[in-house]
Amino acid sequence: MEIYRIQGLSFAFPGQEKKALSSINLTISSGEFVTVIGKSGSGKSTLLRQLKPVLAPHGTRSGFIEYNGKPLGEVGHRTQAAEIGFVLQHPDNSIVTDKVWHELAFGLESLGLNVGTIRLRVAEMASFFGIQTWFHRSVTELSGGQKQLLALASVMAMHPSVLILDEPTSQLDPIAAADFLATVGKINRELGTTVIMTEHRLEEVLPLSDRLVVMDDGCIIADDTPQISGRKLHELGHPMYASMPAPMRIYTSVETGAIFSQQLPLTVKEGRQWLLNHFSNGAVEPAMEIEEDLVAADRPIAIEFRDVWFKYEKTGPDIIKDLSIRVPKGEFHCIVGGNGTGKSTALSLLAGIVRPYRGKVLLEGRQPSSMKTSDLFRKFLGVLPQNPxxxxxxxxxxxxxxxxxxxxxxxxxxxxxxxxxxxxxxxxxxxxxxxxxxxxxxxxxxxxxxxxxxxxPSILILDEPTKGLDGFFKEKLGLFLQKLNAQGVTILMVSHDVEFCAKYGEVCSMFFDGAVVSSGSAESFFSGNSFYTTSANRMARHLWRDAVTVEGVVQRCLNSRKM
Amino acid sequence: MLKQPENVSRRRLGKRTLTAALLILIVIPATILMGVFFLDDRKYYFISLLLLLYTFIPFAIVFEGRKPQARELVVIAVLTAIAVAGRSAFFMLPQFKPVLAIVIVAGVSFGAEAGFLVGAATALVSNFFFGQGPWTPWQMFGFGIIGFLAGALFRKGWLKRSKWSLCLFGGAAAIVIYGSIMNVSSVLMVTPQLNLQALTAAFASGFWFDFVHAVATVFFLFILARPMLEKLDRIKEKYGLLEP
Amino acid sequence: MRRDSFAGFHPFVNLAYFALVIGCSMAFMHPLSLAISLIGALSYSVVLNGRKAILFNLIYMLPLLLVLAAFNPLFNHAGATILFYLPNGNHVTKESIVYGVAAACMYVTVIIWFSCFNKVMTSDKLIYLFGKVMPALSLILSMTLRFVPRYRHQLSVISQAQRCIGRDVTQGNFIQKARGGLRMVSILTTWAFENAIETADSMKARGYGLPKRTSFSIYRFDRRDIIVLAILTALAAVVLAGAAWGSNSIRFFPSIAVKGYSPFGAAVYGAYFIVCLLPVMLQLMEEVKWRFIESKA
Structure with missing residues (x-):
């Protein structure tokens, strides 16, 4: 059965000639998992908001939307509120009340359900989402991932028949994002709820999706299964193809011709099998030893941590434990690692906001915490905060x-x-x-x-600069940073974004438990890791351990073909 | 949003306002009489506290009866939270806080009702963090009434959006209204009745505090008023929030 | 935090109790009433806060009591028994001294009761009770309580970010610091409002504004709440009846006069004593029960 039928939908914001949506035709069946992608500004968020009238922005609209066979405008407010669930991008903004239990009940209170029913539904949802252990907490105490899960649960408590999510994981770290997407998949699979979402993390979402809708400039340019939509993008030579999963991009760059009619690989697993079938003769290079000290002695050092120890409170646990890093002048250095490993604290040490209790932090030989603010941050150290x-x-x-x-x-x-x-x-x-x-x-x-x-600044520090950016802006940012780097600026970047670091970084370090556990040039670093590495590398490492980026894998595939 | 027929909601509001008016006309005199006869006319503090609480009732009834929209609630909650959290932005300057200035700006920008609610809620919520006490209703009333006056006088055209007009009002409000209310409340708490001497003493001992409060308010309004009002205008315009 | 038995009762019982004791403490100025209430408040604050309460009462409340007690006779010259004259020619009366001590006691008692109130009546209990009568305002409170810690965090984020572009808001002279603080508030304001629009969207998306909104809570009004509330009502009736008949009233001016002993008066004080010590007794009962259970185990 069709849950949404959109026909000839056009929309323009007030006072703007240009249409944000133009002649959209889209039909979504009940129980489907539909992923919508597009560059920012392509109209994908605007489209999602048209599906929930209370959130639809003001403007001129033509065409029509049917919900369950009825024009959407005629569906009662109560039905809309209950049946069309909408999860917003920033979990921090979408949570209204101060207690977890109250947030879960918020929508049910609006629907006017009695206390007994609410108690049952809240209990059900808390159990389904595994919230019961933090049911009584204040919202402030939750992590970002927990907050987004709470936002989702409080929508699901209203028993919606369709769940709309607008870039729900853009503010989450990779692990929380994967958890969240898995939960959305579980809702779709086990409850049969229709899911319509926009998302950047295609590697995780596409395997769950029945359909991939691609938007560009207010129009739908592809609408089919993820494989076929992907192929279409490739045929069009569309820039959005760059955000497709690495296995698919490697495949299409290598396979040209007859085999192309086959299913495109979406996941690392599929990509790996394809590589095994076609390139198993490619020699595996010997496993490399982790290089110890890369720093060439002749380059002057811009940033140095020398046996640094730090804790916030005298009796508290050590956050930074015996940290030593040396970043030579002009290097583009990336620090990767999970949440709560002390990466951000290391940046605070560099900016002189906190001081180590043992060891030394040096910026070109000077201690930042004892420099005057104006000397430190003028023509010397630049810091781009996580939240611009x-x-x-x-x-x-x-x-x-x-x-x-x-x-x-x-x-x-x-x-x-x-x-x-x-x-x-x-x-x-x-x-x-x-x-x-x-x-x-x-x-x-x-x-x-x-x-x-x-x-x-001659030294630039960035904290999670790719958070919430789509592939297009990421690439732009990457090129900017490389341009700056070429002008001689030393760059130290902290990030969860393994793909970004592999592509643009010069040297990468892995942060764990308050210290750097391994460090090396981007290629040798990621080829030394087994899990914490790019998906291109995970796909190809059994053949070419040092192939880290999509381009690298493609190159090696083509080389081995020639042999 | 839900569109109720205009006249229905207006009639309901009228009924609610009437109940509020009746309540106040009957309950306030009754309380005073009870104080005079029942408690020997010696419990000024207790009686005045009750009277103070009654003043909140009409605001509550009107606000609840109007069935405010989500955006109105959000605006008031945000302004209140800024006023409360604004105290922590001045952790390095004790006693020098922008709370009253923010309440006045709220009143001017969003109207008398919002001004009152932001003022009263600010006092209540900051006491969730610093401790409730018998002073809570007085502070709520003090901040609330200043926010209310700021909105009402602005609507009347007696208060302008100009720096000097707001600073003058802010300084006067801090000393005359807030200072008086808090000083009277402290006198009522410890002496059996209001007499001139005790009041003078309270005002004299509280003068330095009130003076700093007034200076802070004037200073903050001088710098903050224009950019804040501009920001709030942008918000009102961008998101279609008109004066409630 | 220590778990308190009385705090586990339904919020309405908690609020009714505090309204009763704080109201009575303000209204009853008879020394015996004052003493009963002070004992109740002190012992409950110790039950709730332990050693910290003792320190708090000694360090802050005792000096406050002395200062307040001195305030009244200096400015209030009513009363018949003149004890001595001040240098400025005003006289000091016995009545005003006694009244001063009583009023100071009353004030301190009320403050201590409020310290218990702050511990027991957590914000979600108050918001729940408000929500019963004023749903929209209580929602504003709940949202504000959600925003305040968030904004405080954001202020520290802003302060660090500003420091990193060379604008240290915590340094400089007084005016610079104040300007720095304002800059932070100003940045915070824009940030808060721009983000709050999504909060309003989130409320609308979940049906806020539909007619007939209900309010949910995790509190249940069960049998022990009924029992305690009934006991409390009965005791309050006795106390208030006593107050109406004037059996616990006191006159300070022009000369001090109190009612003599009567059986009814004794009953009123007895009831008041039970009221003031009710939470402590509940806590003791629970502890005895636990000892018993543990000894059996």
């Missing part, structure tokens, strides 16, 4: 850029020149007159980066 919104002060991007120069003592002309330079560098020209909060996540990131760059 914490930097914005003014009402337009341009004013914000000038704000940072306000006490630099430069003349107005000089300021103007500098702002112009950085605007060109960060491609901010069309955004200068906008309010910083009206920018998309990727644009905000760039505006914040421009702000930091105006201080002309």
């Amino acid at each position: 919104q914490a930097l914005f002060v003014k009402k337009t991007v341009e004013l914000d850029l000038y704000d940072i120069l306000s006490d630099s003592g430069l003349s107005h002309e000089q300021q103007k020149l500098k702002v112009q330079d950085v605007t060109v560098f960060a491609e901010l020209e069309p955004l200068l007159a906008k309010h910083p909060y009206d920018l998309s996540g990727g644009e905000q990131q760039r505006a914040a980066l421009a702000k930091v760059l105006l201080l002309e």
